[in-house]
Every structure is written in C-alpha cells, then in structure tokens.
Amino acid sequence: MSVVREDVPDLATLQRRAAQRAADRAGGADRLRGHIVCDSLVRIFTTEGVEVVALQGLDLVVDRGELVAIVGASGSGKSTVLNILSGLDTPTAGIARVAGYDLLTMSARKRLRYRRHTVGFVWQQTSRNLLPYLTARENVALPMQLAGRRGRAARRRAVELLELVGVEHCADRMPGQMSGGEQQRCAVAVAVANDPEVLFADEPTGELDEATAAEVFGALRTINAELGVTVVVVTHDPQVATQVRRTVAIRDGRTASEVRRTARVGADGVEELVTEEYAVLDRAGRMQLPAAFVDALALADRVKLTLEPDHVQVRSGDGRGTT
C-alpha cells in the first residue's frame, strides 16, 4: 500500500479527515483549540557562566488534529522547543501546555505519565526508535505489552499500524533488513502504538533522500488523518512546506513566520491548494519582516510605518522603497 499522496486535493481531504477524527477523539469540535500552547516561552542555558538564550519569547498554538512542521536554521531553537514540549527539558519562563498538562509545573510523576501515555516520539536516528534484535511487528507490539496490553489484540494492532504506514511487508524483518525510510515509517507505527494524543518527530527525515523523506511524511499524514493524532515535526528542510498544510518558521528563538496551504475552489470548480506566507505578530505587536524583504529594500536600523485603511506600509527610514 502506498501512503505517499502527492496530488494536491488529497492533502486537503486528509486534513479534513484529521480534523474530524480529532473532534471525535476530543468529544466535540469545541475542544479542538489549543492542544499545544506556547506563550512567551523562554529557555536560557547557562554553561560555564555564559548564558545562551535559546528561546526568547516563542509563541505557538497548535490545535488538536493539526499536522504542523517547525522549520528554522541550525541553532534557531527547534530542538529546544521540542525537548520542552516532549517533557525532556523544562523552560525558564513562559507558558508551555500540551493536552492540558502544564509543562512548567508538573511533578516528576505526572511528567512520567505524560511521556508514557500522552505523547509519542520519532527521532532522527533510527537506532533510537527501534530495537535492532526485534522484528518490525515485535517493535510495534512492545510498547503495548509494556503498557499491559498483551496477546492477540496487541499483535493484530501492530500489523494494522504497519499497514497504515505502508510497511506491512517488513513485519517479520529486523531493522537491519529494512531501508532507512522503512525503518522510520515503522518508527511512526511504534510511536503511536499506545494511541498518544500528540506525536513529536525530530528531524525524522534527516538521514533520508528526498523521495524516501516524502514517504515518511506520507506516513505522518496518514497517522494524523486516520487516528486524529496531533503531529509536530521539527526539520531544517525548507521543502517540508510542500508536505504539510502549516509550516512555522523559528528565527533566533522566536516564531518568525508561517506558511499555510489552504484549499480553495478555483474558477474552474476544481479544488486547489494555495500557499500563503504570514508574519507572526506576538502579543506585544512585534513581528519579524522576512529576511528576503529586508534584503530586497536594503532596510536597516529604522523604518517608517504608515497606517492605511486596510494595511500598514513599511518604508525605509531614508525614504526609499515600501514593503
């Protein structure tokens, strides 16, 4: 079974299905908002007396059933956000909430429960995702067995999940007998074995070529659509924007911009996906101009703002171009 859906309307259909499944899971559409909330999130690392501000007031809201990619240059703070959201690290200040859990204040016991039951993970290194001496089926069944779910039901669900991500042909193979892409798709099945509410993937395609990476994104989209799991993928691959409906870009530890692909019905009646880029405004009204705009008009130091009836004009402080 192929899970790669390249054609445009399918992405929109999958998104609708994910929203429906997520609403079913949550017991109503009114509980979809803010499954993941970061507000003015700050993380400062101190090493040998030197402070590094990895996150400087990051804002992010992901609704239940969304599939969101977080992109950014090396050192922009992507892994720091993911480590906080997955409960591995604690923020210095701000708000970080996932599925009702407050990640700043939760106790060690609650954190353990959160990591075991609420969230699933896929890491870049396949060796961190799969046990090398177990078959794909056994790898997927293991988390269920550890959670007390044994026997035929667990084995059946393991095969169903492998089918869902398109690697049922690998069920009896060890990871060493599978390609990198097959291993990562199997890792997605392992991560959702115990039906988490949220799936976090950190550079899941970092070691894969473009075509294989697309298959892994296909698996993440299928899991999102069929199980209603909220999915957050961190990557530094800017091409990911073509694989998901919403891409959030982080720059210098802040949310800088977003690319959204929305379904629209064109004049010919055919549904198409339109890609639009947005700057993100924080609560204090701050935003980052895209680097390309700043470069195009050689904006520096000071810009002139003018309020127009339906937009804001930004001009170079020395009277040159407008963005």
Ligand SMILES: Nc1ncnc2c1ncn2[C@@H]1O[C@H](COP(=O)(O)OP(=O)(O)OP(=O)(O)O)[C@@H](O)[C@H]1O
């Ligand atoms: N444990 C740590 N101690 C000190 N500084 C850290 C620590 N972890 C991250 N940093 C710093 O915080 C900043 C953000 O790092 P982070 O790993 O989140 O970036 P990233 O966007 O994930 O980068 P990459 O794509 O290279 O993994 C960097 O300047 C990094 O050096």
